[in-house]
Amino acid sequence: MAxxxxxLxxxxxxxxxxxxxxxxxxSVDRLISRYREGRAAAGEVILHSEVDVAAYAGYRMPATFAAVRAVFAEVAAVVPEFTPRTMVDVGGGTGAALWAAQDTWPSLVDLTVVEQAPHAVALGKRLVAEAEEPALRGATWRHGVVDPGAPAPRAxxxxxxxxxxxxxxxxxxDAVRWLAREADTVVxxxxxxxxxxxxxxxxxDLLVELGLSLVAPCPHERECPIPRGRDWCHFTARLPRVGAHRLIKEGTLNFEDEKFSYVVASRTWSRRSANRVLRxxxxxxxMVVLRLCTGEDGLEDTTVSKRHGDLYRAARDAKWGDEWPPADRD
Ligand SMILES: C[S@@+](CC[C@H](N)C(=O)[O-])C[C@H]1O[C@@H](n2cnc3c(N)ncnc32)[C@H](O)[C@@H]1O
Structure with a gap:
């Protein structure tokens, strides 16, 4: 549970x-309908008042934090030597990724958020002001947009x-090319x-074409084997509904599952993830049946039974999104 x-x-x-x-x-109702109407992709700034930003933070930040934290955990498992010192989070909203990164990599000392919505920047700053970690408190918040004509984020x-x-x-x-231009690792x-x-x-596919190596979740750089139109590669992170989040959700469940898709690519690390559990x-x-994306043979259902001993015990513990067989996770 994240x-x-x-x-925070x-x-x-x-x-x-x-x-x-x-x-x-x-505000939550307003945000949901603005997103459904596709107004964000039409170039509209969705988070345009103080209360909208607060509603976003209450309604979505715990879930985006959980997803980003889960992704970073996979990166740390595939490349344990990765100890980033600098981070730029573009479209950072109220800073969920910053907190998740600091939680994963205490090595981070220099954090920057670039965000177009001034009220999101204001709330993000207010939140990090209460952080225990000095690096979070000292984060730089820049009011700015994704701009492939501007210098690319370097971190x-x-x-x-x-x-x-x-x-x-x-x-x-173009936005992806811009993000990857000066980055060591892109998420x-x-x-x-x-x-x-x-x-x-x-x-x-574009990141591979640009010469970066895939770190996660893919165990290979060939065409994605997921049958398009019938399935999609995604993962899930469970998070508790507590405090204001639970109130805003008005739900009866005390947890929720956030579904996300992701890719992580690097210029420095060419470590390939092992097979990936897809369900x-x-x-x-x-016995345990694992749906895997494999390095060699595309998608595969693999059965691990009691006679496999330790591997069977590992399969009982395996979770959707994990590497298989599991890397040593301390
Ligand atoms: C759904 S929110 C995600 C916020 C945050 N990254 C998170 O994971 O919680 C999308 C954010 O992207 C910002 N955004 C959208 N288009 C942008 C652009 N062209 N330049 C900078 N920020 C942008 C929005 O203002 C908003 O804060």
Missing amino acids: TLPDD QSALDGALRRFPHQDLSR DLVTLSYVLGELPEHTRA LIEPGTPAGYERVVAAR HPLKRKG
């Missing part, structure tokens, strides 16, 4: 207490989380929908 760091949870709860609950709920880690779908379609490839995350996956797979493993008495 819980928010305590300092309390900063977020404090920030949301400034608004009546009904106002936040109304060990460059992230674009839940933003690609907000860019007009014809600008996405792109999108909602785990068929459309989100299509955007990720297009970016994946919740099917557990039967004495």
Whole structure:
């Protein structure tokens, strides 16, 4: 379960207490309909008032944090030697990726967010002001846009989380080229929908064409074997609904599952991930069936039974999104 760091949870709860609950709920409804109408990809700034940004942070930030944290955990598992010092998060909103990165890599000392919505920058700054980590408190927040004509973000880690779908379609490839130009490692995350996956797979192919190596989730750089139109590569992160988040969601469940698609590529690391578990493993008495994306043979269902001993025990513990066989995760 991906819980928010305590300092972020309390900063977020404090920030949301400034608004009546009904106002936040109304804003959430407004945001949902603006996104559904595709107004973000038509170039509209969706987060345009203080209460909208607070509603976004309350409604979505715990989930985007959980997704980004899960992706970073995979990167750290594939390349344990990766100890980034600098990060630029483009379209960073209220800073979910920053917190997730700091939680994964305490080596980070220089964090920058580039974000077009001034109220998101204001709330993001307010949240990091309460962080325990000095690097988070010292983050730089730049009011700016994805601009392939401007100098490219230069950092060990460059992230674009839940933003690609907000860019007009014809600008996405240039945005990916721009992000990858000066970055050591690029992380792109999108909602785990068929459309989100299509955007990720297009970016994946472009990153390979640009000469970067895929770090995760793919175990190979050939064409993605997922049967297009019938399935899509995505993963899931479970997060608790607590505090203001639970109130805003007005749901009865005390957790939710955030689905996401992602790709991570690097100029420095050419470490390939092992086979990737693509579904919740099917557990039967004495056996586990794993749906895998494999390095050599495309998609494969593999059965691990009790007679496989330790491997069977590992299969019982395997989760959707893990590498298989598992890398040593300390
Ligand atoms: C769905 S939110 C994601 C926020 C954050 N990255 C996260 O994962 O929680 C999309 C963010 O991208 C920003 N955005 C959209 N288009 C942008 C652009 N062209 N340049 C900079 N930021 C942009 C929006 O203002 C918004 O904050």
